[in-house]
Amino acid sequence: MQFEGKVWKYGDNIDTDVIIPARYLVTTDPQQLALHCMEDADTMFASKVQPGDIMVGGSNFGCGSSREHAPISIKGAGISCIIAESFARIFFRNAINIGLPILESPEAARDAEKDDVLSVDLVAGIITNMRTGKTYQASPYPPFVLEIINAGGLVPYTRNVLGIEITG
Amino acid sequence: MGKTLAEKIIAAHAEDVESVSAGDLVTVTVDVVMANDITAPIAIESFQAMGVQQVFNPDNIMLVPSHFAPNKDIKSAEQTRTLATFAEQQTLSHRFQVGRAGIEHVVLPERGLVLPGDLVVGGDSHTCTYGAVGAFATGMGSTDVAFSMATGTTWLKVPETMKFVYHGQRQPWVYGKDLILRTIGAIGVDGALYRAMEFTGPAIHDLPMSDRLTMANMIIEAGGKCGFLPFDDVARAYVEARATRPYTAYHADEDAVYHSVHDFDLSEMEPQIACPYSPDNVHPISQVEPEKVDQVFIGSCTNGRYEDLAIVADILQRTGREFHPDVRVMIIPGSQAVYLDALREGWTELFTVAGAAVSVSTCGPCLGGHMGVLASNEVCVSTSNRNFRGRMGHRDARVYLANPAIAAASAIMGRLAHPDEL
Ligand code: SF4
Numbered sequence: 001m002q003f004e005g006k007v008w009k010y011g012d013n014i015d016t017d018v019i020i021p022a023r024y025l026v027t028t029d030p031q032q033l034a035l036h037c038m039e040d041a042d043t044m045f046a047s048k049v050q051p052g053d054i055m056v057g058g059s060n061f062g063c064g065s066s067r068e069h070a071p072i073s074i075k076g077a078g079i080s081c082i083i084a085e086s087f088a089r090i091f092f093r094n095a096i097n098i099g100l101p102i103l104e105s106p107e108a109a110r111d112a113e114k115d116d117v118l119s120v121d122l123v124a125g126i127i128t129n130m131r132t133g134k135t136y137q138a139s140p141y142p143p144f145v146l147e148i149i150n151a152g153g154l155v156p157y158t159r160n161v162l163g164i165e166i167t168g
Numbered sequence: 169m170g171k172t173l174a175e176k177i178i179a180a181h182a183e184d185v186e187s188v189s190a191g192d193l194v195t196v197t198v199d200v201v202m203a204n205d206i207t208a209p210i211a212i213e214s215f216q217a218m219g220v221q222q223v224f225n226p227d228n229i230m231l232v233p234s235h236f237a238p239n240k241d242i243k244s245a246e247q248t249r250t251l252a253t254f255a256e257q258q259t260l261s262h263r264f265q266v267g268r269a270g271i272e273h274v275v276l277p278e279r280g281l282v283l284p285g286d287l288v289v290g291g292d293s294h295t296c297t298y299g300a301v302g303a304f305a306t307g308m309g310s311t312d313v314a315f316s317m318a319t320g321t322t323w324l325k326v327p328e329t330m331k332f333v334y335h336g337q338r339q340p341w342v343y344g345k346d347l348i349l350r351t352i353g354a355i356g357v358d359g360a361l362y363r364a365m366e367f368t369g370p371a372i373h374d375l376p377m378s379d380r381l382t383m384a385n386m387i388i389e390a391g392g393k394c395g396f397l398p399f400d401d402v403a404r405a406y407v408e409a410r411a412t413r414p415y416t417a418y419h420a421d422e423d424a425v426y427h428s429v430h431d432f433d434l435s436e437m438e439p440q441i442a443c444p445y446s447p448d449n450v451h452p453i454s455q456v457e458p459e460k461v462d463q464v465f466i467g468s469c470t471n472g473r474y475e476d477l478a479i480v481a482d483i484l485q486r487t488g489r490e491f492h493p494d495v496r497v498m499i500i501p502g503s504q505a506v507y508l509d510a511l512r513e514g515w516t517e518l519f520t521v522a523g524a525a526v527s528v529s530t531c532g533p534c535l536g537g538h539m540g541v542l543a544s545n546e547v548c549v550s551t552s553n554r555n556f557r558g559r560m561g562h563r564d565a566r567v568y569l570a571n572p573a574i575a576a577a578s579a580i581m582g583r584l585a586h587p588d589e590l
Contacts, residue, residue: 018557022235026236028213088391144323154311154312155314158218158314
């Protein structure tokens with residue numbers, strides 16, 4: 001998986017309440033949720049984000065509640081990948097589980113500026129900043145996590161584990 | 169080499185291994201799976217997408233409608249119905265209907281449904297609350313919850329543990345809430361990221377269970393994965409009175425290996441306030457500007473228990489004061505059992521006469537859902553656990569997190585206040 005996208009840059013401790021405020025948690029529809037994604041941190045994001053754009057955060061990205069609506073809204077908004085210095089634990093699992101690629105690379109996250117273009121090789125974990133030409137190696141995924149990613153998320157992974165065939 | 173509580177409980181639930189150490193990745197069986205009206209609908213969708221017919225055990229799955237309960241609009245009503253329909257189809261033994269339940273983190277420990285030594289996965293970040301009774305309990309997202317409902321297992325990385333030791337005599341008006349706020353202030357909102365937190369020391373043994381539940385509740389506000397309070401006489405008495413099944417209590421080994429050890433001396437510690445917009449922006453109350461408040465919220469899974477309401481009732485009774493006429497005071501018991509206690513104690517009347525809006529149990533204003541959403545630039549003193557931007561309403565509203573005594577004093581004075589000022 002290789003992709004390129006424009007950077008939306010945010011700071012440390014971006015919490016799930018600013019990613020998707022609780023007042024919108026009356027739906028599970030990704031498109032509905034995407035309309036309010038990042039609303040309390042950046043009022044421009046939801047209307048200006050382009051499919052394939054990359055979100056960059058500081059440390060502890062996605063802290064706060066366990067709402068899976070947070071990565072769902074980001075994925076629904078068309079973000080192809082999140083790169084951060086570090087992720088909150090539940091957010092990390094949620095993103096992997098729903099098939100939203102996320103990479104931990106403190107250096108790449110710190111160096112990236114708004115509107116930079118990053119190129120990401122997800123399998124190799126290599127990030128290239130097209131403005132500076134600099135490349136970064138992201139932290140490798142633990143083996144379990146890689147299995148889930150390779151299966152395409154936790155739902156298909158579970159089907160594999162339980163030997164359930166998809167019918168219809 | 170000795171083991172931490174997290175290592176012991178995970179080892180007891182791990183397949184094919186005798187012992188585990190921090191850093192190991194393991195598959196574990198789970199005892200209880202929980203989700204609420206926000207997280208269960210996605211969990212149920214994922215469960216169905218997995219093609220699974222039956223949950224692993226209908227006795228161990230708890231779906232609690234709490235956040236927008238009673239249903240605040242048509243969409244939340246649809247979500248609650250999804251829970252009820254699934255519970256019916258899957259013949260879940262425990263049902264949590266509005267009017268008979270409350271906030272999951274108050275209800276589950278109160279009914280003895282989460283027990284020492286349990287491994288609990290919950291679709292809510294404050295699932296870590298159950299560490300107060302000695303369970304390894306951690307929040308996960310909905311698809312992880314679906315996986316656990318389907319398989320009765322989950323995967324975990326065994327966390328490192330940070331140990332927090334509290335010494336010295338607590339000052340008046342200082343509670344478990346202040347201990348945990350002080351701790352989060354010291355280590356930061358990512359200070360325990362991916363780690364377990366063990367709270368010990370002589371001052372902990374003095375705390376009632378309500379204060380211990382408050383402390384375990386806010387582990388996630390330091391980024392923690394789970395946490396534990398000791399299984400001592402106080403905990404044993406609480407659990408024995410409620411346990412719905414046999415359990416095994418664990419104790420950390422003396423020579424367990426910790427990531428770090430942190431000591432706190434309580435002898436001169438004042439009540440603590442977390443100022444906007446982060447639970448780690450913590451200051452002793454004497455250092456905080458006594459800002460005028462528009463709303464005071466007493467409730468939530470942090471401080472909505474009997475003992476919390478008792479503090480408020482005691483202040484009103486002792487001072488004979490009423491709440492300030494310009495302040496909207498919301499007092500919301502954490503469960504219907506607490507609501508009933510408040511009725512029997514005469515507190516519902518006391519609070520209402522003093523000028524508060526007292527309601528059935530719900531998360532309500534804690535997450536800006538309903539029952540007291542804040543307008544722009546409004547100021548609220550809240551006994552809950554999060555004061556992020558937009559958490560309780562408008563993004564410019566400002567929330568101060570505090571213990572119930574500070575909340576009550578502020579509600580009376582109309583500004584952030586210490587009970588000694590009354
Ligand atoms: S009371 Fe607040 S923190 Fe607790 S479960 Fe409800 S919304 Fe979450």
